[in-house]
Structure formats: structure tokens, C-alpha cells
Amino acid sequence: MKTLLCAGALALAVGGFASAANAALVQWTLTDVKFVDGGTASGSYVFDATTQTFSAINVTATSTEGIPAASFSNTCDGSNCDAYLPDPAQNMIFVPADTSDLTGKQVILLDLQSPMTDAGGTIAIKPPEAEAAVTVALRNKAFSTFCPDATCSGPGAMRFIASGEVVGRAVVVPAVAPTPVPTLAPWSLALLSLVLAPIAWMQQRRQRAVAKPARR
Numbered sequence: 001m002k003t004l005l006c007a008g009a010l011a012l013a014v015g016g017f018a019s020a021a022n023a024a025l026v027q028w029t030l031t032d033v034k035f036v037d038g039g040t041a042s043g044s045y046v047f048d049a050t051t052q053t054f055s056a057i058n059v060t061a062t063s064t065e066g067i068p069a070a071s072f073s074n075t076c077d078g079s080n081c082d083a084y085l086p087d088p089a090q091n092m093i094f095v096p097a098d099t100s101d102l103t104g105k106q107v108i109l110l111d112l113q114s115p116m117t118d119a120g121g122t123i124a125i126k127p128p129e130a131e132a133a134v135t136v137a138l139r140n141k142a143f144s145t146f147c148p149d150a151t152c153s154g155p156g157a158m159r160f161i162a163s164g165e166v167v168g169r170a171v172v173v174p175a176v177a178p179t180p181v182p183t184l185a186p187w188s189l190a191l192l193s194l195v196l197a198p199i200a201w202m203q204q205r206r207q208r209a210v211a212k213p214a215r216r
Contacts (some may be wrong), residue, residue, distance in 0.1 A: 001071040007061075013080055019093070019202045020090055024048050024049055024050040024051075024118045025046055025048055025118075025122045025170070025171040026046065026047055026048075026049070026116065026117075026118055026119075026168040026169065026170055026171060026209060027044055027046050027049075027056070027168065027170075027171050028044060028045055028046070028047055028116060028120075028166040028167065028168045028209055029044040029167050029168075029169075030042050030043055030044065030059060030164060030166055031122075031164060031165050031166065031167050032163065032164050032165065033043070033125065033161060033163070033164030033165075034035075034161070034162050034163050034164060035061075035064070035129045035144070035159050035160065035161055035162060036128065036159070036160045036161075036162045037064045037065075037067075037159060038064060039061060039062045039063065039064040039067070039159070040061070040062050041059065041060065041062070041161070041164070042059070042060055042145075043057075043058045043059035044056070044059070045057040045094070045156050046171060047061060047088075047089070047116050048118075049089060049117050049118040050118065052088050052089060052180075053082075053088075054075045054088070054092070056163045057070070057072060057074060057075060058071075058073060059072045059094050059095055059108065059185075060071075060072070061144055062109060062168055064159075067144075068104075068106075070095060070096070070105075070106040070108075070144070071096070072092040072094035072107070072108055073094075073096070073097045074094070074095050074096060074097050074098075074099055074101065074179075075088075075092060075093060075094055075095065076093040076095055076099075076107075077089065077164070078151070078213050080095075080099040080176075081095065081099055081102055081147075081152045082103055082143075082152060082154075083109075083147070083151075083152040083153070083154070083155075084109065085109075087149035089116045089117070090111070090112045090114065090115040090116070091109070091110070091111050091112070092109070092110050092184055093107055093108070093109045094107065094108050094109075094110075094191070095107045095152070098204075100150075100205055102147040102149070102151065102152040103147060103148070103150050104146055104147065105146065105147050105152075106142075106144055106145070106146055106147075107144065107145060107146075107147060107152060107188075108144040108197060109128045109142065109143055109144070109145070109155075110142055110166070111142045112124070112125060112126065112166065113125070113126055116168060120167075120169050120170055121168055122165055122166070122167050123165060123166050124164075124165045125142050125161055125163070125164045125165060125166065126142055127161075127162060128142070128143075128160040128161070128162065132181035141158055142158045142160065142161040143155075143158040143160045143161055144158075144161075144202065145158050145159065152168070159195060174200060
């Protein structure tokens with residue numbers, strides 16, 4: 001009985017930990033994101049507020065005069081490029097899948113009004129400020145740019161994001177379908193009974209013979 005209770009408690013604990021882990025995953029969707037030149041950005045990514053990590057990044061930016069369209073499926077985390085921001089819950093840098101050499105490749109940086117949490121919700125992207133370009137670059141990181149070198153150590157010409165927001169919803173983990181337990185057809189059960197009955201009868205006779213006292 002104790003073993004059964006322990007096993008049940010362990011199963012509940014594991015289920016609780018799994019639920020807590022799943023609850024921290026939120027998919028954030030870029031909504032109505034527009035650049036100052038009329039281009040747009042769209043797509044989504046998953047952010048784990050507990051571990052401060054990204055996954056399932058699928059973000060794209062449309063082309064405009066002189067700037068080609070681009071797609072982003074990776075992020076700068078300090079190990080794969082120099083363009084790293086210390087607060088990924090509010091500032092993020094999305095880059096192409098291959099970060100071995102970012103020279104001339106386009107990246108996109110988002111600066112949110114508030115940090116992302118596992119509660120999801122809607123967070124606006126900070127609009128550009130009407131100041132000198134250098135000051136804006138320091139204060140506002142919502143733009144796309146081309147990396148000047150292999151590790152993207154600094155921004156090139158910036159294409160600022162004029163407006164938009166990210167909308168977060170909890171990631172729904174698909175329920176695991178129960179594995180069907182194989183069962184025997186009725187005729188199979190009947191045949192099995194016919195096979196087992198003589199074996200059981202012989203086993204009973206053997207046990208009686210052993211238990212019967214020997215005659216003197």
C-alpha cells in the first residue's frame with residue numbers, strides 16, 4: 001500500500017512540475033509592426049520567462065527600396081554574436097539561422113515598453129523618438145540593420161520601427177493520446193480457456209498427490 005501511495009505522489013509531483021514548466025512558455029506574435037519606410041515585420045517566437053530563453057523563432061521583414069526582405073530564426077545570446085542585450089525579456093535581437101558570419105546580414109531588434117512575462121498579454125513596441133539618429137540608437141532598439149562584421153559588433157544603417165506590438169498567449173501543449181491496451185477477441189479468450197483448463201486441472205492433481213500422505 002505504501003509503495004502504491006509513493007508512486008502516486010511521485011506521479012503527481014512530476015505532473016505538477018511539467019505543468020509549471022509548460023505554463024512558462026508563451027508564444028508572442030508580432031502584430032501591426034510597421035517600419036518608418038512603410039515596410040512591415042511579422043511572425044512569432046516563444047519566450048520562457050523562467051529561463052529567459054527563446055525558441056521557435058519565425059520572424060520576417062518585408063522589403064523596401066534598397067533593403068531586401070529578410071527572415072530571422074535565431075537570436076543573439078552573447079556566444080554567437082557580440083550584439084547581445086542583457087534583458088531579453090524586454091530587448092531582443094533576432095538574426096538569421098546561420099550566425100557563423102553575420103557580415104552584411106540583416107538583423108532585427110525589438111525594444112518593448114515592458115518586460116514579457118509568463119502571463120502573456122499585449123506589449124507595445126517603443127516608437128522612435130524625434131531626436132538625432134545617434135541618440136535614438138542609444139535609447140530605442142526597435143529597428144533592423146545590417147551587421148558590419150562577422151560578430152555584428154555594432155549596428156549599421158538603421159531602419160526604425162514606427163509602431164506595433166507583440167501579443168503573447170500561452171503555448172498549448174497537445175494532450176498525449178492514451179496508448180490502447182491490446183485485448184483478445186472473444187473467440188481467442190474461449191480458445192485460451194480451453195488450453196489453460198487442462199493445465200490447471202493437471203496442476204491441481206499434482207498438488208493433491210504431493211499433499212497426500214504416503215501409506216505405510
